[in-house]
Amino acid sequence: MAYSDKVLDHYENPRNVGTLDKNDPNVGTGMVGAPACGDVMKLMIKVNDSGIIEDAKFKTYGCGSAIASSSLVTEWLKGRTIDEAYAIKNSEIAEELALPPVKIHCSVLAEDAIKAAVADIKAKQAAKVEA
Amino acid sequence: MQNAQTNYFQLFALPKQFEIDVQSLEVNFRKIQSASHPDRFVSAMADERLQSMQTSTTANEAYRTLKNPATRAKYLLELQGINAISDTNTAMPMDFLMQQMEWREQLEDAKVTKDIPALESLASELQAEYKSIQADLAELFDAKKDYPSATDATRKLIFIDKVYADIHQAIEQLE
Numbered sequence: 210m211a212y213s214d215k216v217l218d219h220y221e222n223p224r225n226v227g228t229l230d231k232n233d234p235n236v237g238t239g240m241v242g243a244p245a246c247g248d249v250m251k252l253m254i255k256v257n258d259s260g261i262i263e264d265a266k267f268k269t270y271g272c273g274s275a276i277a278s279s280s281l282v283t284e285w286l287k288g289r290t291i292d293e294a295y296a297i298k299n300s301e302i303a304e305e306l307a308l309p310p311v312k313i314h315c316s317v318l319a320e321d322a323i324k325a326a327v328a329d330i331k332a333k334q335a336a337k338v339e340a
Numbered sequence: 341m342q343n344a345q346t347n348y349f350q351l352f353a354l355p356k357q358f359e360i361d362v363q364s365l366e367v368n369f370r371k372i373q374s375a376s377h378p379d380r381f382v383s384a385m386a387d388e389r390l391q392s393m394q395t396s397t398t399a400n401e402a403y404r405t406l407k408n409p410a411t412r413a414k415y416l417l418e419l420q421g422i423n424a425i426s427d428t429n430t431a432m433p434m435d436f437l438m439q440q441m442e443w444r445e446q447l448e449d450a451k452v453t454k455d456i457p458a459l460e461s462l463a464s465e466l467q468a469e470y471k472s473i474q475a476d477l478a479e480l481f482d483a484k485k486d487y488p489s490a491t492d493a494t495r496k497l498i499f500i501d502k503v504y505a506d507i508h509q510a511i512e513q514l515e
Contacts, residue, residue: 240432240434240437240438240441241430241431241432241437242430242432242436242437242440242499243425243427243430244424244425244432244495244496244498244499244502245425245427245498246502247498247499247502247503247506249437249440249441249444251437251441268441270440270441270444313427314427317427317428317430318430321430321431322430325431
């Protein structure tokens with residue numbers, strides 16, 4: 210199966226690979242996995258006090274499409290609010306990368322990673338307010 | 341002759357459960373394979389030949405599915421109407437995914453440094469984890485019939501099965 214140019218570009222030059230300090234109260238971590246293909250995706254976002262994502266890093270073990278999907282969303286996330294981030298749909302990711310039907314699940318993984326990271330940061334913020 | 345309703349367990353005269361008698365599986369598989377061997381149907385009618393070929397293909401698929409504990413667990417869930425590897429279910433326990441990530445990193449590192457002993461030690465670590473989940477599955481499926489928990493454990497087993505296969509592939513490539 211041929212990868213699109215955009216997938217290849219992200220696969221060969223992945224953006225924002227790495228990790229942020231998971232103990233930082235402004236950092237949210239999302240981890241998801243797909244047993245069907247064995248992919249694991251970790252997405253970390255750093256949010257400022259106005260709720261805007263300042264930085265995003267990812268680490269993904271999986272196929273080219275899974276890596277490209279997570280690389281792409283780290284680019285998209287920077288500068289967005291966490292609510293805007295939460296609204297990102299897998300179909301937007303799949304469309305941008307021209308993913309074939311058999312690789313749509315890679316974009317699902319990326320969407321779910323964002324949602325998990327946002328849920329994590331919200332839980333941290335709630336804990337901070339209570340404390 | 342089996343019909344469409346026959347499940348893989350019935351095909352090999354095994355009880356529909358996670359813990360199976362692997363020897364019975366082997367013996368019954370060989371029986372079906374030799375009875376449907378193409379050599380026996382050289383002079384048979386075309387439809388008989390086709391039928392025997394289909395039996396043989398189904399038996400192969402059934403055998404492979406039941407022999408591997410991960411695919412056997414996944415198949416048992418399918419019989420309950422549960423898709424363990426649904427694309428829309430990506431939630432897994434965080435510590436398990438962390439562990440996956442670590443294993444993947446160790447695998448990549450060992451591949452780069454061509455460190456076969458490291459790969460072998462990783463393989464045995466995974467095997468221990470595999471066995472432990474297998475024991476859990478026997479209890480969840482056969483004793484408790486707790487299919488939601490069995491689904492979670494099956495998802496883990498499928499993950500580990502994949503890393504394990506990748507480690508062995510790496511070892512083969514280095515040897």
